[in-house]
Amino acid sequence: MTRSFRSGLLLAASALALMTHGTSARADAPGDKVLTAMDGALNRAKTQYFEYDVINQEPGKGERKLGLQVRLKGDKRFTEFTAPADMKGTKILIMSPTQMYVFLPAFGKVRRIASSVSDQGFMGMTFSQDDLASQAYNATYEAKIGSETPTEYHLVVTPKAGQTTPYAKMEITVGKEKMLPSEIKYFNAAGTNVKTETRTGYTCEGNVCVPSELKMVDNTKGGASTKMIRTKWKVNEEMSDDLFSKRALGE
Amino acid sequence: MEKFARLLVQKSIAWGVVAVVLVLAAASVFFARSVKQDDDLLAFLPRDNADVRVFYDVNRRFGGLETALVGIQTKDPFAPEFLHRLQLVTKKLNQTEGVAYGMSLANIDDFVADPDKGGISTGYLIPADPPVDEAARAALREKVMSRPQVVGNLIAEDGQAVLIYGFPAFGADAKVVAARVRSVVTEGFPSEAKYWGGTPFISGYIYDVSQHDIRTLAPWASGIILLITFLAFRDVIGTALALASTGLSIVFTFGLMGALGVTANVVMGSMPVVLFALGSAFAVPILLRYYALAHAHGSDEGLVRTLVSVGPTVLAGGVTSVAALLSLLVMNIAPMRTFGLFTAFGLLVGLTLSLTFIPAVIRLVGLKGRAPTDGVLRAILVRLTTTVAQHRVPVGVALAALALAGAYGVTKVQARMDNAAFYSKGSPPDQAEAFLRDHFGGAQFFQLEVEGDLTEPGVLREVRGLADSVALLPHVTSTNNVSEIVATIDEAMEGSARVPDTAAQAKLLFGFLEGKRAVSQLMSDDRRHALIHIKVDAEKIEELEALLAQVEQLVKARPIDRYEIVDATGPRNAEATTRLRAMVATRIAALARRDGVPVGAAEIDAVKRHLEASGAVETTGAEAAILAYLRSEEFIGDLPKTPADAARKVASSLAAIGARPTKDAIAVALGKALDRPASDALVIDLVSSVARPLQGILAHEAATSGAKRLVAAAHLTLPAGAKGARFVSAVGSTLMDLDAPTALLPVAAGAAPDGPRIGVQVTGLPVMNRGLSQSVAVNQEKSIVFALVLVVALMSVIYRSIPSGLLAASPVLLTLLLVYGAMGALGIPLEIGTSMLASLITGAGVNYAAHLLAAWRAPDGGDDPVRAAAAAAATSGPAIATNALMVCAGFLVLTRGEAKPLQSVGGLTAAAMLTAALATFVALPVLARRRSYVTPTPLGRIEPVLTSSDAPEATPDITAD
Structure with missing residues (x-):
């Protein structure tokens, strides 16, 4: 329950933080260079606005849908639920990884929630906060090129020494044209491929490219999956800081 | 029968029979390998029972309630090293295929109010880096032990044990999930005492021990049966034939199950032994008869005479045994019906093989005849039957008294199902249940389903x-x-x-x-x-x-x-x-x-009285709470810079307007605190910011104050x-x-x-067990009545006499009364395993009666029942006793295993078979008054045995005196 909140806050808002800030790191090895290039391609936008249809599918159950509007600017993320009806009007403001506020319309009040948990899903989503927030890898991971085709790199990504990471290993397929990931396989310490994420249908505005669909399959939960389908996207539009204020939550 | 026998002794026909059997056996082996085990205990629940229907609905609606529980005993669950391992294990469980959710103390969320910034801080109850120093550990302990949803569910109240839950994913095999959970937990906690509870582990345990028992005990059972058979035959080929025919019946049965896609179940684990034991009742008389007649008439003629004389009896007894097993079909417990159906099929196969395959092989290998010996067993049986026949009145009275005592005991038999029916005292599930009861308030759950x-x-x-x-x-x-x-x-x-x-x-x-x-x-x-x-x-x-x-x-x-x-x-x-x-x-x-x-009652009355006395609402701590809110990060309004210390003035003013203020009252209070009119834009804006939070704060403060007064008032x-x-x-x-x-x-x-x-229904495994107990009782009555009616009807047709049919059934009836009476007297409950007992007793018992009556004939056509009893005992007695001993030994071996259902079936059936044999040798001499029960009937005639001391064609005087 509390987990729900904190996950909700971080997750729903960062739900689309697929391209905020970049992190620079020295990359000597060919694999690290590819990883650095990918980080750069993921984090070019200054502001973004997304609308997403989120579809959760658990084995043996019907689909569950969520609707999200997300605004991103720097570290700040503002998310509003548009569906389901019960959640409509719920807003989440993330000012920083530890400073979050939620406005629940039925309660008419803003609640501050500080959370320290980031490895769980939210509202049945197979994406964890870590999965959605991790858009810059080379600060904590190192990569080597496992194989290569004329159009793709296949990176094997492992944590740098001394780094604590959500996964023990990732295998990332990076398209050479845009230097963006099309598939990420996540592995646990035992070497099991626990999750597989696919990013498809990249479209670009200038040099900023984002996928039109993301899908995360949890291989340990009988194939439970979450699909995020982008229905609207605006990039680098002017966004006032007032949009990312507590007062905006209650409006 | 003679035409059939003479056909079978033709070499080409014999070869054909053997070839067909071998081809079918090969096909059966192929299909038998695909038989899968279904160890779902819920399958034993009858679907037409109302309680069971609700339970299944709940199971379907809530995706199954099969949670794996692992209790871990530890002296200090707050030791950093232990908590770290618990975190790793929990994380690994949540990344394990088939585990939908792994839950322990390590991944429980918790939140605390933040008095400075407002709102809450959330995180795991156990921090990622568990505290090392004593003071911090003590604080963590106090925090954890103050969480009612955690204590007794995830950590024992005495702080000496933790519990891990593993929820299987949809469609996952609970047994497989349990095995994976066991592997992960064992790897993380190799040296701690661990207790494996919950349906997945119990099911897995039952499956494993049943398989283990069958694997380890079947060779012993086979060996003992082999030994008894060899001692009876003193011939390797005959022994091999007897065992081969029953072995083939098992192979054919599993082959058919495989071909039809039928799964095995817990009870089916005992089927091979049942078939081995009961199936041998067909082969043993034929072989024993053949040795004597072949010795007297040569191999081919001896074989024909064997089939003509003993074949019809074997057939009649076999068909009746099959019918008795089929009586399980009247049960509404699917696995029991499956057991009854396929065991009956196996018996039918064994019967068929005894009358075709065994004679065919005898013909092909030219099995030698042998003069029957006087044997101790034969002498004992002859002495027993003649003594009874000579004292039939006192023995009859004693039997009647025993039957009455048994009938009384039967009324005391209770149908009772609980988890303990599936595992023994001291077994791992039993230990887990005791552990969960002692540390976590019990291992038994039931549920109320509320619809609304x-x-x-x-x-x-x-x-x-x-x-x-x-x-x-x-x-x-x-x-x-x-x-x-x-x-x-x-x-x-x-x-x-x-x-x-x-x-x-x-x-x-x-x-x-x-x-x-x-x-x-x-x-x-x-x-x-x-x-x-x-x-x-x-x-x-x-x-x-x-x-x-x-x-x-x-x-x-x-x-x-x-x-x-x-x-x-x-x-x-x-x-x-x-x-x-x-x-x-x-x-x-x-x-x-x-x-x-x-x-107690006094305190509860005091609470009620306090609730009825609607006292004044107090909001004692409201001002401080409002001030904290205004200074927190949750406050989204803007207080003016003047007057100085506006927050304190606003808090004071708002705290004074009562517990349930209106927006107008809030506006007035705010205006007063800020020296502005209530219609001021800033005041109106502040009202919209603080109204809902203020109502919450005041209500909470009023309730807290009320709670303290209630505690004091109710002492x-x-x-x-x-x-x-x-x-x-x-x-x-x-x-x-x-x-x-x-x-x-x-x-x-x-x-x-x-x-x-709002609809409410009580459900859960205890409700199920109660429904199952009722069902077992009803099923038992039905199957007994059905089996007895079938036996009496078949025997009446065979003997063309209802009294003779009743006579043939009398040992079975006596055995049922004695065995079930003993169960009642000893407090042995009727449950799934024991509920199949009646059919088994009936099946085997009626065979004995058929064989004894088939040989019931005084020498030289005399009328002396004592001599008739002696002749019957001498002729059929050794076969009956040999088979009873084989059955007894086969089933008795099962009691040495760990699987409770097999133990129950094994022990009681062993006892029942000996009782049935004894009842046959005692009840029939008391009740049988005809000179012969063999002609003119479809049973044919069983000729008297010639012992080694008799001349081949002489009619022996085998009475005691």
């Missing part, structure tokens, strides 16, 4: 109220329901652990619970069904059944079925107030029990420390329900009873 609109706060309060009422009953150690989850998340949002006031709020909170496996065990996806899980510490089945009866009575006496939601201040406000007060009083009593606050003695504070806080949250804007009441008198309804 769970987005309606009134219904959620009813769910909680029902759980509270049950929590007050004896042996109930804890309850869990979705309203508690909603209350917890409401506490995170509003600061009070209670069901929210509006449906919109409830729906919103439910939104955050989507996809949570722990919640899906408490509420269906459509939010129409809730489960209240009730944990009990009852050790005895009688205690559990008494509790079930109390709960059912409580459910039956519920005041509300069809309901309406009424405005608490509307026309039915008096009823609403009464209803809300009653629920609050029950809630406080349940909270007191949960938190260890002693409450409640609080536990020290965080637990006592938590009780007061919980009582405060509960008191807020008195001001709920709506209440759920029965449809008003005179109104059409068509409102929404």
Whole structure:
């Protein structure tokens, strides 16, 4: 329950933080260079606005849908639920990884929630906060090129020494044209491929490219999956800081 | 029969028979390999029982309740190293295929209010880096042990054990999941004592021990049977033939199951031994008869004479045995029907092989005849039957007395099913159950399923109220329901652990619970069904059944079925107030029990009196709380820079306007504090910012103050420390329900009873076991009656006489009375394993009677029943006794195993078979008055045995004197 909140806050808002800030790191090895290039391609936008249809599918159950509007600017993320009806009007403001506020319309009040948990899903989503927030890898991971085709790199990504990471290993397929990931396989310490994420249908505005669909399959939960389908996207539009204020939550 | 026999002794026909059998055997081996094991204990539940139907519906709706539980004993669960391992194991479990959710102390979320910044701080109850120094560890211990949802569920109240839960993913094989959970936990905690509980582990255990028992005991059983058979035949080929025919019947049976896609089950594990034991009853008489007749008439003629004389008896006895096994088909327990059907098929195969394959092989190998010896066994049996026949009146009276005593004992037999029916005392599941009972308040659960609109706060309060009422009953150690989850998340949002006031709020909170496996065990996806899980510490089945009866009575006496939601201040406000007060009083009593606050009738009365005395509402700490809010990060308004210290003035002013202020009153108070008119734009803006939070703060402060007054008024003695504070806080949250804007009441008198309804049903494994017990009793009666009617009917047809049919059935009836009477006297319950006993007794017992009666004939056509009994005992006795000993030995071996069902079946059947043989040798000489039961009947005639001391064609005088 509390987990729900904190996950909700971080997750729903960062739900689309697929391209905020970049992190620079020295990359000597060919694999690290590819990883650095990918980080750069993921984090070019200054502001973004997304609308997403989120579809959760658990084995043996019907689909569950969520609707999200997300605004991103720097570290700040503002998310509003548009569906389901019960959640409509719920807003989440993330000012920083530890400073979050939620406005629940039925309660008419803003609640501050500080959370320290980031490895769980939210509202049945197979994406964890870590999965959605991790858009810059080379600060904590190192990569080597496992194989290569004329159009793709296949990176094997492992944590740098001394780094604590959500996964023990990732295998990332990076398209050479845009230097963006099309598939990420996540592995646990035992070497099991626990999750597989696919990013498809990249479209670009200038040099900023984002996928039109993301899908995360949890291989340990009988194939439970979450699909995020982008229905609207605006990039680098002017966004006032007032949009990312507590007062905006209650409006 | 003679034509058939003469056909079979032709070499080409014999080769054909052997070839066909071998081809079918090869095909059977191929198909038998595909037989899968279904160890689902729920399959034993009869589907047409009302309790079972509800249970299956609940299982389907809530995605199964098969949770794997692992208890780990430790001296210090707060040791950093232990907690670290628990974190790793829990994380690994959640990344294990087939595990939907792994839960332990290590991944439980927790939140605490942030007094400085406002709102809450959330995180795992156990920090990622568990504290090392003593003071921090003590603080963590106190924090954890103050969480009622954790203590008794994830950590033992004595702090000496932790519990890990593994919820299988949809469609995952619970047994496979249990094995993976076991592997992960064992790797993480290799040296700690571990206890494996819950259905997946119990099912896995039963499957494993059954397989282990069969693997380890079958060779022993086979060896003993082999030895007894060899001692009887003193011939390797004959011994091999007897065993081969029964072995083939097992192979054919599993082959058919494989070909038809039928799965094996726990009871089916005993089928090979049953077939081995009962199937040998067909081969043994034929072989024993053949040795004697071949010695007298040569191989071919001896074989023909064997089939002509003993074949019809074997056929009649075999068909009757098959019919007895088929009587299990009248049961409404599917696995038992499967067992009955395929064991009957196996017997039919064994019977067929005895009359075709064995003679064919005898013909092909030219098995030599042998003069029968006088043998000790034969002499004992002859002595026994003649003695009985000579003293039939006193023996008959003694038998009647025994039968009457048995009949009395039968009335004492109780059908009783509980988990212990599937495992022995001291076995791992038994140890786990004891561990869970001692440390976690029990391993037994049952549930109440509530049907209603769970987005309606009134219904959620009813769910909680029902759980509270049950929590007050004896042996109930804890309850869990979705309203508690909603209350917890409401506490995170509003600061009070209670069901929210509006449906919109409830729906919103439910939104955050989507996809949570722990919640899906408490509420269906459509939010129409809730489960209240009730944990009990009852050790005895009688205690559990008494509790079930109390709960059912409580459910039956519920005041509300069809309901309406009424405005608490509307026309039915008096009823609403009464209803809300009653629920609050029950809630406080349940909270007191949960938190260890002693409450008796006097305290409860005091609580009720206090609730009825609607005293003044106090908001003692409101000013400080409002000031904290205004200075927190949750305050989204803007206070003016003047007057100085505006926040303090605003807090003071707002705290003075009462517990339930209107927006106008808030505006006036704000204007007064800020020296501005109430219509000022800044004041209006502030009103919109603070109105809802202020109402929440004032309500909470009023409730907290009220809780303290209630504790004092009712003279409640609080536990020290965080637990006592938590009780007061919980009582405060509960008191807020008195001001709920709506209440759920029965449809008003005179109104059409068509409102929404709340349905409640009691379900769970204990309910199931009760239903299964009833079903086993009914099934047992049905199968016994059916089997006896079949036996008497078949025997009557065979002997063309109803009295003779009854005579043939008399040993079976006597055996049933004695065995079941002994069960009643010894307190051995009737359960799944023992419920198949009657059919087995009937099947084997009637065989003995058929063989003894077939040889019942005084030498030289005389009328002396004593000599007839002696002849019958001498001729058929050794075969009967040999088979009884084989059956007894085969089944007795099963008692050396660990699988409880096999133990029960093994021990009782072994005893029953010996009893049946004895009953045959005693009851028939008492009751049989005809000179012969062999002609003119379809049974043919069993010629007397010639011992080695007799001349080949002489008729022996084998009476004792």
